Amino acid sequence: MFVIITYDVNEKRVHKVCKKLREYLLWTQNSVFEGELTKGKLNKCLAELEKIINKEEDSIYLYTIENPRHLKKTVFGQEKCNDDLFL
Template sequence: MYVILVYDISMDRNGTRTLSRVFKTCKKYLNHVQLSVFEGEITPAQLIQLKAELNHFIRDDLDTVIIFKNANKNWLKKEYLGIDVSERTSNFF
């Protein structure tokens, strides 16, 4: 399945530590696209694992993670304004 994951981490009460852990966890499974945005192909089992790992770090009263799922990335049309990042093929920019 194709996933787009976005997160918003509150920067109070250990926010920097939470942000770092969430970023590193997402990077293990998905491609980093922009600041707090990740996307990529992932199996259902990997998605379950990713969510389980994120649940260890996300503070229910302060942070948000949104996961958009689709069976096929070809059903998703992307439009870029500004810098076109469609050519990025790895996590190294």
Template sequence: MYVVLVYDISLEDKGAKRWRSVFKICKKYLSHIQNSVFEGEISKVQLTKMQNELKPHIDKNLDSVIVFKSRQEKWLEKDFWGKDNDMTDFML
């Protein structure tokens, strides 16, 4: 499946440390495309594994993570408004 993952980590209560952990885990599974946004192909098993790795670093009262799922990237239409910073275009 193709996913777009976005997160918002509060800086309260050691938020910078949580943010770094969330960033590193997401980068293991997906391509970093913009600030707190990642995207890429991922299997259901990998998605579950990533979710399990992220759980200890997400404060349910302060943070949010949203995952948009699609069967394939071709079913997802992307429009860039402003600077076109699609970092996935450089892949061969």
């Protein structure tokens, strides 16, 4: 399935959340990650994120689209996502 995750977490935890998300998804821009994941991997990712975040302060939004063909993505201006940054 196609997954978009956006986060708004306390700066103390931003680095940990980012690092975890990079293990599973592609950084898009600012606090947005996206990519294709199996349900199993997504659940693993979420379980790991739940250990990192503080539910009273932080916020993680998960959007899932079972069939990636139902999603259309368009970029205006610069495409900031760059895999090379993480190699």
